[in-house]
Amino acid sequence: MTISVFAPASIGNLNVGFDVLGLAVKPIDGTLLGDVVAIESATENKLIVIGEFANKLPGKATDNIVWHCLELYNLALEKAQQPVKKVQLTLDKKMPVGSGLGSSACSVVAALVALNEFYQQYFDEKTLLFMMGAMEAKISGSLHYDNVAPCYLGGLQLMVPDKHVISRSLPQFDNCYYVMAYPGINVSTKAARDVLPKQYSRADAITFGQNLATFVDACHRNDKQQAFSVLKDVLAEPYRQHLLPKFIEAKDYLSAQGHLAVGISGSGPTLFCVCDSLEKAQNTALWLQTNYLQTDSGFVHVCQVDLTGAERLPA
Numbered sequence: 001m002t003i004s005v006f007a008p009a010s011i012g013n014l015n016v017g018f019d020v021l022g023l024a025v026k027p028i029d030g031t032l033l034g035d036v037v038a039i040e041s042a043t044e045n046k047l048i049v050i051g052e053f054a055n056k057l058p059g060k061a062t063d064n065i066v067w068h069c070l071e072l073y074n075l076a077l078e079k080a081q082q083p084v085k086k087v088q089l090t091l092d093k094k095m096p097v098g099s100g101l102g103s104s105a106c107s108v109v110a111a112l113v114a115l116n117e118f119y120q121q122y123f124d125e126k127t128l129l130f131m132m133g134a135m136e137a138k139i140s141g142s143l144h145y146d147n148v149a150p151c152y153l154g155g156l157q158l159m160v161p162d163k164h165v166i167s168r169s170l171p172q173f174d175n176c177y178y179v180m181a182y183p184g185i186n187v188s189t190k191a192a193r194d195v196l197p198k199q200y201s202r203a204d205a206i207t208f209g210q211n212l213a214t215f216v217d218a219c220h221r222n223d224k225q226q227a228f229s230v231l232k233d234v235l236a237e238p239y240r241q242h243l244l245p246k247f248i249e250a251k252d253y254l255s256a257q258g259h260l261a262v263g264i265s266g267s268g269p270t271l272f273c274v275c276d277s278l279e280k281a282q283n284t285a286l287w288l289q290t291n292y293l294q295t296d297s298g299f300v301h302v303c304q305v306d307l308t309g310a311e312r313l314p315a
């Protein structure tokens with residue numbers, strides 16, 4: 001029997017929560033924006049990589065993060081003195097790499113959830129989330145859960161500095177459309193982290209804390225106007241925007257249209273724009289298609305929040 005698991009794209013940071021906020025998203029037209037990992041019994045461990053963006057990944061299967069997930073999961077089984085079986089994994093790499101859409105997180109989450117399904121959910125949610133964080137850290141050079149947590153759990157997730165909690169779901173807003181524009185160029189997460197200052201001013205620290213606290217409070221009060229009025233990034237966007245051709249012009253234009261928020265998804269280059277009606281979202285998508293994409297592999301999707309997160313696909 002083959003088990004297939006889908007893991008969705010996510011917006012890391014969501015402007016106000018550098019490394020501590022993330023939102024899972026799904027296109028309203030039903031497109032699977034995320035990766036799929038299938039698992040079945042085999043005589044030898046094997047990883048097959050297919051899909052639109054398979055050729056952007058390391059040539060050797062053992063360099064793929066999905067392979068590292070298999071090694072980590074097997075090690076955990078051995079430590080728990082559980083029998084380890086041979087499996088064939090197939091990664092359908094639907095997500096562009098270095099996109100800001102949480103591409104490596106999609107592979108990590110789909111792989112670990114597929115493995116856990118194969119082993120009748122041997123490990124609990126928290127243990128799996130720990131493993132996901134470890135794998136994301138291996139890829140990007142630093143531990144941040146803001147892609148893996150929403151990708152796994154769905155919805156809007158706030159990372160909590162408590163290893164017994166890790167991530168908490170926040171209430172999110174209805175009637176919001178997230179237009180995601182991937183321009184078709186690659187920006188590595190590591191490079192986009194290297195351009196950030198090592199230290200920030202007191203004024204930036206206060207603005208950051210105040211915006212994040214106000215946003216979280218507004219989410220709990222269902223105060224959409226207040227929440228989006230503080231969706232501003234003072235920690236990363238000012239230092240990263242020069243890595244993203246056309247971002248400043250696009251943000252200026254979209255902000256002037258009165259949308260709820262505009263920002264860099266994760267470490268970029270994907271831009272997200274939050275609109276309060278489907279009509280505005282569709283017009284924004286058309287504008288971004290013409291004005292933000294740079295290569296043929298770019299795309300634009302009108303999305304809503306994905307409340308499910310990773311899910312087993314019907315057989």
Ligand SMILES: Nc1ncnc2c1ncn2[C@@H]1O[C@H](COP(=O)(O)OP(=O)(O)OP(=O)(O)O)[C@@H](O)[C@H]1O
Pocket residue numbers: 056057058063064065066091096097098099100101102103104105107108139140147187188189190266267268
């Ligand atoms: N299955 C995989 N999916 C994505 N990247 C992988 C995978 N396996 C190995 N890699 C490597 O990991 C690195 C991922 O880089 P990076 O963290 O910048 O991308 P990303 O996760 O796609 O970024 P983002 O979170 O911004 O979408 C690349 O060097 C890529 O070749």
Ligand SMILES: N[C@@H](CCO)C(=O)O
Pocket residue numbers: 012013018019020100102144146147189192193236265266267268
């Ligand atoms: N929080 C991370 C997300 C990376 O996708 C960053 O902005 O570097």
